[in-house]
Structures are given as C-alpha cells and as structure tokens.
Amino acid sequence: MSGNAHLRADLAAIAEMIPSGARVLDVGCGDGVLLEYLVRTKNVDGRGIELSQQNVNACVARGLAVVQGDADTDLAEYPEQVFDFVILSQTIQATEKPSQVLAQLLRIGRHVAISLPNFGHWRVRLALLAGGRMPRTQALDYSWYDTPNIHLCTLADFVDLARSQGAAIDRALTLKDDQVSGDIRPGAWGPNLLAQGAIFLLRKK
Amino acid sequence: MTETANPRFLRPVSAPSAETGKAVNFGVDKPLKLDCGRTLSPFSVAYMTYGALNEAKSNAVLICHALTGDQFVASDHPLTGKPGWWTRMVGPGKPIDTDRFFVICANVIGGCMGTTGPADNDPATGKPFALNFPLVTVRDMVRAQAMLLDALHIDCLFAVIGGSMGGMQALQWAASYPNRVRAVMPIACAARHSAQNIAFHEVGRQAIMADPDWKGGDYQAHGTRPSKGLAVARMAAHITYLSEMALQRKFGRNLQNREALSFQFEPDFQIESYLHHQGATFVDRFDANSYLYITRAMDYFDLAEDYAGHLADAFRNSPNRFCIISFTSDWLFPTAENKRIAHALNAVAAKVSFVEIKSDKGHDAFLLDEPEMFDTVRGFLSAVAAAEGVA
Numbered sequence: 001m002s003g004n005a006h007l008r009a010d011l012a013a014i015a016e017m018i019p020s021g022a023r024v025l026d027v028g029c030g031d032g033v034l035l036e037y038l039v040r041t042k043n044v045d046g047r048g049i050e051l052s053q054q055n056v057n058a059c060v061a062r063g064l065a066v067v068q069g070d071a072d073t074d075l076a077e078y079p080e081q082v083f084d085f086v087i088l089s090q091t092i093q094a095t096e097k098p099s100q101v102l103a104q105l106l107r108i109g110r111h112v113a114i115s116l117p118n119f120g121h122w123r124v125r126l127a128l129l130a131g132g133r134m135p136r137t138q139a140l141d142y143s144w145y146d147t148p149n150i151h152l153c154t155l156a157d158f159v160d161l162a163r164s165q166g167a168a169i170d171r172a173l174t175l176k177d178d179q180v181s182g183d184i185r186p187g188a189w190g191p192n193l194l195a196q197g198a199i200f201l202l203r204k205k
Numbered sequence: 206m207t208e209t210a211n212p213r214f215l216r217p218v219s220a221p222s223a224e225t226g227k228a229v230n231f232g233v234d235k236p237l238k239l240d241c242g243r244t245l246s247p248f249s250v251a252y253m254t255y256g257a258l259n260e261a262k263s264n265a266v267l268i269c270h271a272l273t274g275d276q277f278v279a280s281d282h283p284l285t286g287k288p289g290w291w292t293r294m295v296g297p298g299k300p301i302d303t304d305r306f307f308v309i310c311a312n313v314i315g316g317c318m319g320t321t322g323p324a325d326n327d328p329a330t331g332k333p334f335a336l337n338f339p340l341v342t343v344r345d346m347v348r349a350q351a352m353l354l355d356a357l358h359i360d361c362l363f364a365v366i367g368g369s370m371g372g373m374q375a376l377q378w379a380a381s382y383p384n385r386v387r388a389v390m391p392i393a394c395a396a397r398h399s400a401q402n403i404a405f406h407e408v409g410r411q412a413i414m415a416d417p418d419w420k421g422g423d424y425q426a427h428g429t430r431p432s433k434g435l436a437v438a439r440m441a442a443h444i445t446y447l448s449e450m451a452l453q454r455k456f457g458r459n460l461q462n463r464e465a466l467s468f469q470f471e472p473d474f475q476i477e478s479y480l481h482h483q484g485a486t487f488v489d490r491f492d493a494n495s496y497l498y499i500t501r502a503m504d505y506f507d508l509a510e511d512y513a514g515h516l517a518d519a520f521r522n523s524p525n526r527f528c529i530i531s532f533t534s535d536w537l538f539p540t541a542e543n544k545r546i547a548h549a550l551n552a553v554a555a556k557v558s559f560v561e562i563k564s565d566k567g568h569d570a571f572l573l574d575e576p577e578m579f580d581t582v583r584g585f586l587s588a589v590a591a592a593e594g595v596a
Contacts, residue, residue: 045556061577061583063584068560082554
C-alpha cells in the first residue's frame with residue numbers, strides 16, 4: 001500500500017503527524033482503516049479500542065491488536081504516558097463525559113490527536129437561526145432524538161476545554177469540504193465560523 | 206531421557222488406523238518439581254506432532270488441551286477411533302496451518318493418555334499411584350511441557366494456544382516463560398477458576414468417590430472401575446459446556462424413542478439419553494482418578510495469586526502478543542472473565558487483542574464450527590508471523 005489517498009481527510013492529516021515506529025493507541029478505531037495504514041506504512045506499534053464488537057472482530061481478523069472497550073470507562077486501566085500518540089477521531093462528541101475522556105487521553109499519551117466536527121460552522125448556526133430546528137449537516141446527519149453525538153461543541157468550546165485540562169495545543173488544522181488547511185491559530189474566530197471540523201494535536205503541559 | 210514410539214495407554218490400543226504418538230521418558234536425572242513440594246521422577250510426557258519444524262525452529266505451535274482432551278488434536282483417537290478433537294482448527298490449510306506450523310500437543314501431567322498420571326505405577330511401590338499421585342497444578346503441566354520442548358531442542362515457541370484449561374496453560378506460559386513464546390492465545394478461559402466452577406467440579410469428584418467401585422481410589426488393585434461415578438461426573442460437567450439455548454434448540458422437551466411419558470425413571474427425554482451417551486462413551490477413554498486430579502488442578506488455578514493478587518503483574522514487561530477469545534453464551538468461562546485478562550494486559554500496555562464471538566453453543570463453542578473464531582485465529586497468527594518474520 002502506498003500513499004494515503006483512500007484515507008478520510010482528517011485521518012490522513014493525523015497519520016501525517018505520527019512518526020515511524022511510534023507506539024499508538026487509536027481510541028474508537030472503527031474498522032481499523034487508520035491503524036492498518038499506520039502499521040503498514042509507518043511500522044507503528046499500533047493498538048485499538050473499539051466499542052462495536054463486529055468492528056473489533058474484523059480488525060483482529062485483519063491482524064490488528066484491538067480490544068473491545070468503551071472510551072468512557074476503559075481508558076482508566078492504561079498506565080500513564082505509555083503511548084507516544086493517542087488518537088480520537090470523530091468520537092469525542094459521542095462520549096458520555098468528554099472532559100474525563102480528554103483527561104485520560106492526555107494521561108496515557110504523550111501526544112493526543114483529536115478530530116471533531118464544528119458545531120459553530122456558519123451553516124449550522126444559520127440552520128438553527130433561520131429554520132428554528134436542530135441542524136442536520138452532512139457530517140452530523142442525525143435527528144436530535146437519535147443522534148449518537150450527545151456532546152457537540154464548537155471549535156472555540158473545544159479549545160476552552162483543552163486549555164482547562166492543562167493541554168498545550170501544538171497544532172490545529174481545519175477541515176473544509178474534505179480538505180485540510182494549514183495550521184491555524186487556535187481560538188481564532190474565523191475557523192470557528194468557516195471550518196466544518198478540526199484536528200488538534202495536544203499534549204499535557 | 207529417552208524417546209519411545211508408543212506411550213503406555215490405560216487400555217490396549219484398539220483403533221487400527223490410529224497413530225499412537227510419541228513419548229519422552231524423563232529419567233531420575235530430570236525430575237519434575239511440583240508446586241505441592243513433591244517431585245515426580247521418573248516420568249513420561251506423551252505427545253503428537255503435526256507438520257514440520259523449520260530450520261530456524263521458529264514455527265513451533267504448542268496446543269494445550271482441555272480437562273478431558275488429549276494429544277490427539279488432529280488425528281484419530283487410538284481408543285475410540287474418532288477424529289481428533291480440533292480437526293476443524295488444526296491441519297493442512299486450517300487456521301492453525303500444519304503446512305506452515307509445527308504443531309505439538311502433549312498430554313498433561315496427571316493425564317491418562319500416556320503422560321504420567323495416577324493410573325501409572327509408582328516406582329516406589331510397583332503398584333499404581335492412585336491417590337498417592339501428587340497433586341498437580343496448571344503450572345506443573347506447563348513445566349512438564351517446557352521440559353518436553355527442551356527435549357525436542359525447541360527454545361522458543363511461535364505460539365501457545367488453548368481453550369478452557371488449555372487457555373489457562375497458555376496464560377501460565379506467558380507468565381512463566383514469556384521469553385520462550387511469541388504469540389499467546391487463550392480461548393474461552395479465565396485467569397482463575399470461579400467458585401461456581403469449583404462447585405461443579407466438586408459435584409463430579411463426589412460422584413466418582415461415591416461409586417463403590419472407586420475403592421478409595423484403589424480400583425485398579427481391586428480390578429474394578431468407578432464407571433458409574435465417572436459417567437455422572439461427565440454428565441454434570443457436560444451440561445456446563447452447553448447453553449440453555451443450545452439445549453432447548455437441540456432437544457427441547459422431545460421424547461426419546463417413545464410417543465408418551467413412561468411414568469417411570471427410564472430416560473423419557475432426548476436430553477437424558479444424550480447425557481447418558483456422553484457419560485457412557487467418556488468412561489471408555491478416561492481414568493477416574495485422572496479426572497479427580499485434573500479438575501483439582503483447574504480449581505487451584507488463580508494466576509493473580511502468584512503475584513500478590515495483581516493479575517497485571519503476571520504480564521509486566523511481557524514481550525508476547527496476546528489474542529483472547531470468548532463466546533457470548535459461555536457461562537462456564539464468561540466474557541467478563543476473559544475481559545478481566547484483557548484489562549490486566551492493557552494495564553501493562555501489553556499487545557493484546559480481545560474478541561467476543563456471538564454463539565449460542567456455550568463453552569463448547571471453541572471446539573465447534575465457529576467461522577469468526579477461525580478468521581480470528583488465522584488473522585492473528587498471520588499478523589504475528591509477519592511481524593516476527595516467521596514464514
């Protein structure tokens with residue numbers, strides 16, 4: 001396998017941040033597409049946690065070291081700073097307790113790469129303002145009553161949470177129409193209005 | 206230390222086509238030091254192998270058998286003539302591929318298929334050990350396996366794989382000899398035997414001991430066999446290997462060879478005659494005292510106990526790659542117990558995969574046709590072989 005054209009844009013951006021041979025934990029690794037890419041092309045020591053047993057079984061059958069588990073409860077069992085990189089892609093908004101999950105990620109990983117959708121995007125704001133109903137977007141295409149995304153936030157909200165957890169934001173990239181931007185200034189108002197999502201690289205200060 | 210072609214079996218080998226395996230006889234210079242403080246010497250380990258050892262000796266896979274299993278994992282049983290107990294899993298092109306791996310399976314210490322056990326003669330008396338046989342543990346079984354590997358000049362296993370009590374041995378391997386194995390695959394097992402499991406074993410043992418033909422364990426000297434007690438033990442245990450759902454699906458309340466209830470204590474129901482059959486066929490191939498000893502070894506198994514109650518410490522700095530498999534309907538070694546092992550491994554950042562497979566077949570699922578299990582075993586072994594550079 002060469003290149004990363006088949007990876008989702010945010011995953012490709014995360015993959016680029018990770019050096020060869022790193023010890024990586026992908027929390028909510030899904031069907032293992034990123035993990036497999038990292039193992040094959042970057043020779044990482046990769047592990048995964050995934051909630052769906054069906055996904056876990058598929059990952060293990062493909063030779064990935066994945067355990068069935070829940071980000072909300074099962075991160076506590078890992079020792080401190082044991083991974084070079086911990087990845088949480090498009091998952092934090094679906095956790096029960098995002099602040100505790102983030103605290104655990106910063107505890108067990110020296111670097112934490114998080115991608116998340118931006119609920120502050122202008123279309124979302126406009127949909128609520130003009131339509132008066134909970135917005136449905138391409139990235140968040142659920143009715144309010146059956147969405148797994150129970151803790152949506154804006155990029156500005158997330159930056160506040162990260163800072164309150166004592167995290168340094170080493171990098172911030174925005175996502176727009178499946179394109180990843182260059183680094184932006186965390187907390188700037190522009191991306192919070194214009195980006196559909198973002199990728200943050202954090203570490204405990 | 207000598208190697209012999211024909212291990213000593215309890216009864217004459219009857220199946221004409223069966224391979225009877227090999228045995229290594231450890232002389233008095235190679236005693237087996239047991240956890241109970243006693244030593245066993247001389248002793249024999251009977252085993253079977255499948256496939257070929259490569260030049261680098263890097264492709265050896267040890268398969269550990271369960272309570273009533275034996276070394277005939279992929280070949281006909283010499284007493285019953287029936288196919289090996291894991292032919293779905295082990296063989297050419299199978300998930301544990303004997304075209305690729307050199308598979309070793311040894312009868313456990315205390316067993317009755319050629320490895321020294323209570324039915325063998327005590328060299329001190331010239332009579333069967335019976336209850337003078339020392340209590341053995343899962344760790345003792347693993348020690349004997351390590352001595353077998355020494356005798357076969359194999360330093361490091363590619364993998365150790367086992368279900369149920371075989372899984373306990375796999376875990377013990379990871380704890381005792383982390384540098385003599387790469388991949389560790391415990392299936393449908395636990396790091397400790399639960400109170401409920403000890404309870405079921407005790408029912409079985411009491412059934413054997415309550416049989417007047419058991420004669421305080423000296424049935425060989427008396428020319429008797431506690432077949433009824435052993436059959437009842439097997440019947441009770443067999444229920445724990447299945448699931449309520451599987452029993453209902455397979456038997457329901459169906460009657461056996463009759464149109465109506467007999468109003469007697471004949472086996473009216475199909476499930477009754479099924480259990481009778483399980484009991485009756487079991488006593489033909491298994492020694493009652495072996496059953497006592499091996500169930501006791503499982504009862505004593507609590508891996509965390511050797512590490513001051515911290516299971517994770519059993520795997521600290523482990524270089525091994527683990528793959529744990531459980532089955533949804535297994536109530537003997539439920540998912541929670543298997544997950545406990547995975548959690549302990551996570552706590553020391555060991556390389557671990559954990560898979561729970563949906564099945565209604567209960568504990569016995571690991572012996573049956575479970576495609577998801579086969580995919581998991583195949584995928585895991587291939588990935589480890591690629592990572593470790595084993596062809």
